[in-house]
Amino acid sequence: MASDSLTIVDNRTGKQYELPIHYGTFPLYGASIRGADLKKIKISDDDFGLMSYDPAFLNSASCQSGITFIDGERGILRYRGYPIEQLAEQSNYMEVAYLLMNGELPTKTQYDDWVHGITHHSIVHENMKEVFHGFHYDAHPMPMLISTLAALSAFYPASRNVMDPDVRKLQIYRLLGKVTTLAAMAYRHTKGLPYVMPDNDLSYVGNFMNMLWRMAECRYTPNPTLEKALDVLFILHADHEQNCSTNTMRIVASAESDPYCAAAAAAAALYGPLHGGANEAVLKMLRQIGSMDKVPQFIKDVKDRKAMLMGFGHRVYKNYDPRAKVIKRLAEEVFEVTGKNPLIELAVELERIALQDDYFVSRKLFPNVDFYSGIIYEAMGMPSEYFTVVFAVPRMCGWLAQWQEMILDAEQKIARPRQVYTGVAIRDYEPIEKRRAR
Numbered sequence: 001m002a003s004d005s006l007t008i009v010d011n012r013t014g015k016q017y018e019l020p021i022h023y024g025t026f027p028l029y030g031a032s033i034r035g036a037d038l039k040k041i042k043i044s045d046d047d048f049g050l051m052s053y054d055p056a057f058l059n060s061a062s063c064q065s066g067i068t069f070i071d072g073e074r075g076i077l078r079y080r081g082y083p084i085e086q087l088a089e090q091s092n093y094m095e096v097a098y099l100l101m102n103g104e105l106p107t108k109t110q111y112d113d114w115v116h117g118i119t120h121h122s123i124v125h126e127n128m129k130e131v132f133h134g135f136h137y138d139a140h141p142m143p144m145l146i147s148t149l150a151a152l153s154a155f156y157p158a159s160r161n162v163m164d165p166d167v168r169k170l171q172i173y174r175l176l177g178k179v180t181t182l183a184a185m186a187y188r189h190t191k192g193l194p195y196v197m198p199d200n201d202l203s204y205v206g207n208f209m210n211m212l213w214r215m216a217e218c219r220y221t222p223n224p225t226l227e228k229a230l231d232v233l234f235i236l237h238a239d240h241e242q243n244c245s246t247n248t249m250r251i252v253a254s255a256e257s258d259p260y261c262a263a264a265a266a267a268a269a270l271y272g273p274l275h276g277g278a279n280e281a282v283l284k285m286l287r288q289i290g291s292m293d294k295v296p297q298f299i300k301d302v303k304d305r306k307a308m309l310m311g312f313g314h315r316v317y318k319n320y321d322p323r324a325k326v327i328k329r330l331a332e333e334v335f336e337v338t339g340k341n342p343l344i345e346l347a348v349e350l351e352r353i354a355l356q357d358d359y360f361v362s363r364k365l366f367p368n369v370d371f372y373s374g375i376i377y378e379a380m381g382m383p384s385e386y387f388t389v390v391f392a393v394p395r396m397c398g399w400l401a402q403w404q405e406m407i408l409d410a411e412q413k414i415a416r417p418r419q420v421y422t423g424v425a426i427r428d429y430e431p432i433e434k435r436r437a438r
């Protein structure tokens with residue numbers, strides 16, 4: 001008998017089945033059986049066969065991926081094998097985006113070509129301004145970003161040819177270039193400010209800051225500390241394996257939809273308060289708590305299930321989120337320039353109490369990436385509604401890397417889960433005059 005296998009006895013029939021066990025890079029992390037192998041477990045020839053029932057994908061792998069590795073028990077995050085701490089310390093976002101997309105860090109020439117390609121696709125069609133003009137001045141910037149990402153599809157109909165590698169490359173440049181422009185336009189729209197076109201002489205992040213904050217000056221010069229801090233935040237948010245929005249990107253794109261519509265769908269998933277929308281929710285929560293003396297009562301409310309501690313907990317991390325550690329340190333550097341955001345003290349106190357409390361300890365609830373990021377964005381001058389947009393901008397490269405990997409994976413097909421049907425077995429149609437309200 002092969003040692004790397006699973007023996008299953010079906011007690012309904014007494015039959016025994018042997019299913020192979022497959023491994024990824026780490027034998028102790030990611031051993032799996034094929035869901036389709038369960039199908040041969042049947043009680044009769046006309047039985048469909050056994051399925052695994054896994055609402056919310058609690059323990060199902062939907063793909064093999066070589067992009068991002070997370071060990072949630074030990075608080076480890078790596079992109080293409082590189083620890084996130086090293087990348088945050090030594091790399092920059094454009095280099096990391098190349099790494100995620102191509103598997104290796106770029107040479108100098110590759111890096112220059114990559115940055116040039118993205119930079120020279122950052123301008124959006126003039127008609128896009130009309131799309132923005134259709135929104136109310138107080139529209140939330142996330143729906144504006146989601147809609148305008150989808151609208152790009154209408155400007156680039158050839159993008160539907162997703163099996164052509166040259167077409168894919170062009171859309172990757174366009175999406176990475178234009179996501180900053182659209183995100184900045186959403187911000188300027190809510191402020192009633194004129195849109196600022198990209199400045200190709202600035203860095204990716206520096207240009208984003210230019211499009212957000214340039215006023216009447218001839219040339220915008222980003223503050224180097226804030227530019228560096230935002231770049232690190234972009235690195236930390238670039239990818240996070242099969243999270244809700246990335247899974248959405250893969251699922252929509254599995255139908256061979258174009259990457260603009262798939263990215264819009266991914267951004268829509270990110271908008272939810274249980275996912276990327278949590279950074280906005282954290283600030284709302286901190287403001288509601290208001291002062292240090294209210295923290296113990298708030299923690300009590302959370303334990304009584306009257307409130308959620310937003311920015312805490314994670315499906316995968318059962319340890320401190322390594323990104324939150326870097327962000328907490330980064331906050332101090334940003335505050336040197338912007339002045340301290342008073343909410344940081346509330347957040348630190350909440351964390352201190354929560355990490356000593358059995359409710360949080362026993363459930364392995366730790367701060368996640370969203371707990372401290374909003375406090376930094378707010379110190380930089382961004383309104384809380386804008387935080388999820390600043391998450392979506394760097395996550396675009398993760399979505400695109402995962403999209404490309406899926407397209408090139410010969411095992412992938414259109415995503416189509418099964419269900420366990422629990423409805424009425426069969427009944428006869430009744431004309432409306434004979435029906436009773438049920």
Ligand code: ACO
Pocket residue numbers: 243273274275276278302307308309310311312313314315316363365368369370
């Ligand atoms: N506050 C209070 N209790 C919590 C929290 C929280 N933030 N998170 C989880 N719990 C509790 C749950 O009530 C549950 O308790 P129970 O077993 O007694 O019922 C237990 O911890 C396990 O939580 P689940 O909801 O089963 O965990 P799941 O993996 O489904 O959810 C999630 C993870 C959605 C992140 C959750 O922790 C949460 O809602 N956190 C707050 C929102 C947030 O910060 N989201 C951002 C995540 S990071 C990102 O997406 C970028």
